[in-house]
Amino acid sequence: MTTTIHTEDLNVYFERNHALIDVTMDIQNNQVTAVIGPSGCGKSTFIRCINRMNDLIPGCVVKGKVLVDGEDVNDDKVDVVDVRRRIGMVFQKPNPFPKSIYENVAYAPRLHGVTEVVDGKVRRRKHTKKELDEIVERSLRRAALWEEVKDRLDKSGMSLSGGQQQRLCIARTLSIDPEIILFDEPCSALDPIATSKIEDLLVDLKKDYTVIIVTHSMQQAARISDRTAFFYLGKMIEMGDTKQIFERPQMELTEQYITGRMG
Amino acid sequence: MDRKLKEMLFFSAFRGCALLVVLSLVVLMWYIATGGLERLSWDFLTEMPRRANTEGGILPAIVGTFYLMLIVLAVSVPIGVMSAIYLVEYEQSSWMGRVFKLAVYNLAGVPSIVYGLLGLGIFVAFLGFGFSLMSAGLTLSIMTLPLMISAAREAIAAVPQSVREASLALGATKWQTIWHHVLPYALPGIFTGIILSVSRAAGETAPLMLTGVAMSLQRLPDGFFDSFMALPYHIFYMATQSSNLLATRPIQYATALVLLLLVLGMNLVAIVMRKRYRDRYKW
């Protein structure tokens, strides 16, 4: 296992509110890492540092290092657009574009085009229709949605059920083949059946991607993750193999949380 | 008094009020319609006025109003929509935003005649556009700007943040996000704002009186720096100052009907559009 993400002394401030305090942690390649903790503990804030989504929040200041493959993505000189292309994100509430299913998935590939090397020169061009069709099919298959929607790709993404919408959002993220995918409580708006489909999918995705999931459900973290980090009041209290965290927590706070005496 | 009786009395009074409102507006439109239909004809719309407006049609007034709407469209729509985009998506300095909100919200309520003073001082005199279509059109453009901006602003701000996040998280740039997602979904709302603003400009009279509307012309305006006639002023002039007030009543009614149909028609389109748009996107 190699380390993909390494954060060092990560601090986040929302105006006077110190939301994340000195977080230093490692996230491994091709694993599912779960981030758990009570509401307001900074777990969402943490993963939003990784693809710089916190930039959108007025008054938010992020200090410290977020090394992704050795490159500090929190550096001012880094192109955030490029960071977000490489690090995908799936949100709490399914948010498909009010466009067709096909367009939802084809949007990002179209945006970025194909970069290829011809005669030693790097060139960017548009996708052909056939290439796009392939990407859409591959992404939808990977998100386990293809069979359900292949006959109605031209229907609006909003017409799908909640769980399908969330899988569409996953397919949309997969369409540009990111290295890392961040999931911000992806199942909190879904029913149990849709949730279990997404969980299966997440476990399957770790073969090809590094997956980080924020969840308020300890059961979910225990079911799907390899490693778990516990956050409390803006600090990372403990991180370790999921089994160890749930069976033999080292810190008292962690134990209180997972045994339900705090939350 | 008995509680039930009290309720009945009050509620009847409210119903009466509503009835009165409907009645007053129906009466008003009924009079304009019946009075106007008497004189309204194809020739009335397409002919030049003759004999100091006492005969003939109102073509120059229709064309003048049309040109005014055109200037408003060309000036206040791009500036208004761009300002709205900036305010919602880019603006972040404290005082500019505050100054802007103050200006936009409060200037929407400034009387139109005051905008006329502005047009007279700046466009007619200072910039030397004279009493012309251009002076009047630019004055109306500034007058409609606050309306335009707040309508567009509302439409853009109504696009949920989650759509922007989805797009940005896929590696779209800010402008790509605005252009591909925010604007398309805000467009019907923006259009509604545009139509309402332009129809407001079309019916406005007072600013024209200070920026050079003509009482009678037997030709169409020759370019944007020529003098012009306009429908609303034509009504005012014919009803209060023309040479034979009573004899030209049918012309007055018919002109009023034309203006009423134009403005109400545009408002109807705008409101139907907004309704359908609201039904289409339920975020």
Place this chain on the structure above:
Amino acid sequence: MAYRLRWKGSNRRRVRRNVNLSPKERAIEIALTIATWSSVVALGAVFAELMLGAIPAFLTIDIIGFFTGTVWNPAHPTHPLYGILPLFVGTLMVSFGAAAIAIPIGLGCSIWLAELASPRIRSIFKPAIEILAGIPSVIFGFFALVILSEWISIVFDPVTKLNALNGAIMLAVMMIPIMVTVAEDAMNSVPSSLREASLALGATRWETLRHVVLPAALSGIVAAIVLAFGRAVGETMTVLMATGNAPQLTFDFLRSVQTMTAAIAIDFGEVVFGSEHYHVLFAVGLVLFVITFAINFLADWVVRRYKEDY
């Protein structure tokens, strides 16, 4: 953790900037900034121009006389008198008269629309009212001049056929759609859980309305009234055509009056460019501007100050 993003309306806070903007992105941002500043400048010009136009008047005429003079006779060849009082009183009479008629009727109508009308009727009535709010004022003025004044003559036998009452009634008809739209919105935004809570305690619908809905919607209702009043003060064409345009200081609703707006509109037809009279009219415009600006500010303040968030 649920995020409350403040993409818009987030004044005091800066958003982290992307330093890697492409030239196109940067150009767009600059273009948008320029457009925004041009609208700021254009709107600021309204005020600047009024000041510039009005200052010469304040230099040559007696300022106290301007605000306290009871005679408005600017066209007098040798001794023009610029007392704004007759115009000011004219404006107040017409707009307060209109408010006195429009407030009860408009409120009754908005209550009916928000609380009593069936959803189907409301879905027709509400857009219809909004469409009617767009009727050009010159059409109301025309109606007042030709029809309403005749009716008033029959009922009241006034001194002059075109009088303050005529203007007030017509303005009231104009104000009502604006009032109803805003006030109905305010009542509609009172959550039905509040109504249900009151009804479940055994209150009648009227008692619920009186003690629960109306207090909750009060700020919106007040704002509606103030906004409509501001519109009445600034209205030009209707009063110009309806009130007879005689700048006399009177409190009799059956006599002709002239409002500030009407004086500006009419006098500019014959004024010499750059003359004292010309600048005095700008001064009248400035007074009008200040009044309406203050009214709008008040409406805005009321909404902000007393707004209840549900």
